[in-house]
Amino acid sequence: MIPGRLHHLSLLLAPLFLLPSSPPPILSPCFHLPTPTLAPSSPSSSPLPPRPLSSWDPAADPCSSWRGVSCRGGHVARLVLVGLRLDGPIHHLAGLPRLALLSLNNNSFSSPLHRLDLSLSPWRAHLKHLHLSHNRFSGPFPASFLCLRRLRRLDLAGNLISGTIPPEIGLLLRRLLTLRLEENELGGAIPVSVGSIPGLTDLNVSHNRLVGEIPRQLSSFAPSSFAANPGLCGDSLLRRCLKNWTASCDRRPPPMVNGRKIRKWVAAIAGAISATIAAAAAVAMVALLCLKRRAKNREMEIAENGRKDGEEAEEAEEGGRMELFEGCGRFALEDLMRGSAEMLGRGAVGSTYRVVMEGRSGGGGGGGEEGEEEGEGEEWEGGGRVP
Secondary structure: OOHHHHHHHHHHHHHHOOOOOOOOOEEOOOEEOOOOOOOOOOOOOOOOOOOOOOOOOOOOOHHHHOOOEEEEOOEEEEEEOOOOOOEOOOHHHHHOOOOOEEEOOOOOOOOEHHHOOOOOOOHHHHOOEEEOOOOOOEEEOOHHHHHOOOOOEEEOOOOEEEOEOOOOHHHHOOOOOEEEOOOOOOEEOOOHHHHHOOOOOEEEOOOOEEEEEOOHHHOOOOHHHOOOOOEEEEHHHOEOOOOOOOOOOOOOOOOOOOHHHHHHHHHHHHHHHHHHHHHHHHHHHHHHHHHHHHHHHHHHHHHHHHHHHHHHHHHHHOOOOOEEOOOOOOOOHHHHHHOEEEEEEEOOOOEEEEEEEEOOOOOOOOOHHHHHHHHHHOEEEEEEEEO
C-alpha cells in the first residue's frame, strides 16, 4: 500500500474522527454525536457505552481498522455508518475519489440535500449505491443526483424532501434497480420516464403528496408502492382517473371518483338501458300481435263474405225457390235466366226483381221467318221475390 495515498485518505476522513474529550462530544466541524447522560461515578455504576466511532484513529490505517470503512486498491470504496445517530453536513464525503457505496441510514443528518454539489465530484464515475434513508434531509430533490449515471440503488426514504420528482430521472439514471422515495413530502405527478427504466425492480413512492395517473408501465408494482397518496389514481390502485383531468404539479389532489360509486352509476345506467329496451320490445310485440289479429279478422271477414256469396250462387244454380206475384205466368228458371232482369229492392225476407221475357210463338213446330218475327214481337213482364 502506498504511504502517500493512505495519508491522503486519512486527510479526507479526518473530519469523521471522534475527539475523545471536550464536551459536547464532536466529530469535527462535520459530524456530531449526541451527548450521553453522565452519572456520578460509583462502584455500582455501569460503564458508559463506547463511542460509535472510537476506532477512527488518525494514526491507524483507515482501510483496516476504521469502523464502516472498506477499501479497494488503497481507496475507500464503501462507507457504511448506519444507526449511529450522526449529524452534520456530508459534503466532505463527496471528495472520496473511488467511493462506490455510501450508506448513512438511520442517523440524524438534517442538511439540505439540494446544496450538495456533485458537478465535480468523483462520485459521478464510481458511486453505485447511495442510501440516505430515515434522516432529516430537507429541500427539493437534489438535481446533482441526476449526474450519477452509474447509480443503481437510490434510497432517500423517510426524510423531508419536498418539491417534485424530476421528469428526466428515468432518462438519466438508466441503471437504477432501486428507487425508494417513500415517506417524504414530494408532490406533483410520477414522471412517465420512471416507467422506462429497464431494470427497475424496487420502487416505492408511498406516503407522499403525489397526484395524477400512475404510468401504465408501473402497473406491475404492488399497490403498497403507491399507497397513502390521496391524489394518485390508476390501475395499480384500482382507482379510476377522471378523463378530463390531466396531471399537474399542483399539490392539491384532483377530485377523485370512488370506484364503488362508479360501479353504482354504471349499474344504474345499465339497468335503465335494459328497462328501456325491454319496454320497447314489449310495445313492439303488442303492436305485432294487434296487427296479426287485425289481419286474421280481415281474412275471416273476407272468407265469410265469400262463403255467403258462394251459397247464394249455389242456390241460384240449383234453382232456388221463387215466388211470383199474382197475375204473373209460370216460367222455368232457365227461361227467367234468359230474360233481362232488374232488381227493384232487397229486404229482410229476400230480393225483388222485374224480369222482361221474350214471348214464344204458338204455332207448334211451325218455324220459318213468320214464326220468328211473331216470337220476337211479344214480351212478358212480370215480377217476383226470391227469398
